[in-house]
Amino acid sequence: GQNIDQPTEMTATEGAIVQINCTYQTSGFNGLFWYQQHAGEAPTFLSYNVLDGLEEKGRFSSFLSRSKGYSYLLLKELQMKDSASYLCAVRGGSGGYQKVTFGIGTKLQVIP
């Protein structure tokens, strides 16, 4: 099976940088995703990592270490609109069947 751990809540200040960590266990690893979900809305895709290293996309960066089963999402220059839940998700599986499993989500509150 797949197991994903991430903090349930974080608070950060507008303009600051925040790092949201995610650790995972899975067989047949085939990619890690970060999604943003505002309350009452569907998740929206932020980033994808399948190789080790850092992927940067504007104010958002995501890092992956496959050997450590570890990823983080880095948000820079925080804005109030970044207050949302951030979901770490892992694609994996065996026997030709792969699925995406989501973590519980980290609820980020950005304060003035």
Next chain:
Amino acid sequence: SAVISQKPSRDICQRGTSLTIQCQVDSQVTMMFWYRQQPGQSLTLIATANQGSEATYESGFVIDKFPISRPNLTFSTLTVSNMSPEDSSIYLCSVPDREGYGYTFGSGTRLTVV
């Protein structure tokens, strides 16, 4: 990214009845996924719907409770059968992005069973 139209957006249903949720995609996709998100929880995969074959259900979910149809490569339905208040949740469909590495979600169906 793919564009998904999901209906209904919300519904309030009586205990013991059934509700069918539809997802229409603007492009052909091999696999469609159905998720449930209970209040304050993350997304849980219910089943994977493949065109031309029976859906693959995850542990804890059965076809009699959540029958799925996949008549073609752009459309799928999920039925929540014989509903109870415990089925109150948000149900979402999802498809792989055309770019090949992300997934797009429908807008969700907020179901309340009374």
